[in-house]
Amino acid sequence: MGHVDPVAPQTEATPRLWTRAFIILTISNLFLFLSFQMLIPTLPVFVANMGGDELAVGMVISVFTISALLARPFAGKALDSMDRRKVLVIGLILFILCSSGYYWMSTIFLVLSLRFIHGIGWGISTTAYGTIVSDLIPQQRRGEGMGYYGLSSNFAMAFAPLIGIWIMNDMGFGPLFTVSVTLGVIGLILSQFIHYPEPQRAPQSSSDEPERKGNFYAGLVERSSLFPSLLMLMISVTYGGIVSFITLFGKEVGIGNVGWFFLGNAVVIMLTRPFAGKLFDMKGHAWVLLPGIICLASGVLLLSFADTTTSLLIAAIFYGFGFGAVQPSLQAWTIDRAAPHRRGAANSTFFSAFDLGIGIGAMGLGAIANASSYALMYRYSAIMTVSFLVVYGWYLVRNRMNV
Structure with missing residues (x-):
């Protein structure tokens, strides 16, 4: 039987949404997006100042998007089979290290190479946040919970680019990257104060173990x-x-x-x-x-x-x-x-x-x-x-x- 997907869900008793873990995770996600959104309007300027043409400037976005796209299916697979806290920490550390490295890149090629790795960290981190918050939100309030959780990324989208441009214009790229890294580190620290619920695992039996191993790549997509x-x-x-x-x-x-x-x-x-x-x-x-x-x-x-x-x-x-x-x-x-x-x-x-x-x-x-x-x-x-x-x-x- 396939998944039954009614247009309107059943009404049940309303469980608690605003738990300590949900609040901390949402704030942690906010700091990650602040770190990320600061660099969206400023990294193209950084590349242009290095002598990059329009193609190189455009690659700043496309390379990042491609690597994040490639990383997400493997991140999802890892989240379903490993400790979700570890997957999130790996993604955040990779994201933070890349944010700290731009200032030291001496050529456009090195910047774009680092940008590719940066996208992998972003793909892992954001997939992990989205999965963990889905564990924390009660099913009966999932739409509401996802809406409130998404406010953190929208708040960053509204104000971080303006802050990033201001820091770049008034202080330069060094302080810009420092602030971006600091925000990412705060998000990482906050993620360690979350009580992670034990995710539900697929039923296992010896008879279907070979099939699961053979379908590793098929399992990357839900x-x-x-x-x-x-x-x-x-x-x-x-x-x-x-x-x-x-x-x-x-x-x-x-x-x-x-x-x-x-x-x-x-x-x-x-x-x-x-x-x-x-x-x-x-x-x-x-x-x-x-x-x-x-x-x-x-x-x-x-x-x-x-x-x-x-x-x-x-x-x-x-x-x-x-x-x-x-x-x-x-x-x-x-x-x-x-x-x-x-x-x-x-x-x-x-x-x-x-x-x-x-x-x-x-x-x-x-x-x-x-x-x-x-x-x-x-x-x-x-x-x-x-x-x-x-x-x-x-x-x-x-x-x-x-x-």
């Missing part, structure tokens, strides 16, 4: 997570187009500071996540995903027509509401569909789809922009939201008809 991960990939394509090209879009249409989009988007996401999570838990995914994707599509289309800071902020509000509703709901749905002993693989499958979508958006939409304009590129990217509606609508019809 099949039950493929459908919500596909939906995540679709919306992350639009996100890849935004993070990669919105600065160039601003220059094209004459908007001076496109940073307002990121700030407005992040603030609205923070306001949306808790409400959307509770709605997911009470009503089911359809009540969140359908209005969420409509708002997200509206945000992309409004962005394509934006030519003032005000219109840019309006687009950010719609996109932030949509993304803040859809992304944590899809992640909670991913966890709900997976068996407890497969949560590591489920999280890695989900985040890999997220990374892959960003990469597809950066490359595919960039080709469209080169042949037309950035405004038209964003209108084309809205096709992904239409595809989301078609695929998800097909799922709802099929599910209700018990096909």
Whole structure:
């Protein structure tokens, strides 16, 4: 029998969400994302100051994304078979060591090589955090819990880039990397004060041991997570187009500071996540995903027509509401569909789809922009939201008809 996935979950007694472990883990995740987000707008400048061309600057993002994508399935496998605390610590230490090494890299090749290793640490760490928090959140409050947990990364997304640029401009790259490392170390220290629940393991017997060994690579991907991960990939394509090209879009249409989009988007996401999570838990995914994707599509289309800071902020509000509703709901749905002993693989499958979508958006939409304009590129990217509606609508019809 396959996984039974009702549109609306059963209502049960409400268990406790705000445990000591959940709070500490969320704060630890916040410091990791602060360390990471500080470097997103500043490392390209670091490479450019070393004489790197546009290709080298673009590789700063793509190399990191590729290595994180490659690392996630193996991290998920390790999380399902090893002590999850050890996997998290390995990822965090690797991430911190790489953050401390950029200042000493003397060539662009060395920077990009370190960036590749940095992505591996990021892929392991974020997959581990997502898996561990899914152990800590009660199933009946998973949507709400994932929403609150996601606020930590959204807070970092809103403010860390501004802090990183300020430190870079006023103090230089040395202090920038020092602060980034310090934040990562704080996250590592906090992770040691968490009581890690014993994860549920798959039933073992001598008869199926050879089969499990033979299916090591097949076990890297959680099949039950493929459908919500596909939906995540679709919306992350639009996100890849935004993070990669919105600065160039601003220059094209004459908007001076496109940073307002990121700030407005992040603030609205923070306001949306808790409400959307509770709605997911009470009503089911359809009540969140359908209005969420409509708002997200509206945000992309409004962005394509934006030519003032005000219109840019309006687009950010719609996109932030949509993304803040859809992304944590899809992640909670991913966890709900997976068996407890497969949560590591489920999280890695989900985040890999997220990374892959960003990469597809950066490359595919960039080709469209080169042949037309950035405004038209964003209108084309809205096709992904239409595809989301078609695929998800097909799922709802099929599910209700018990096909």
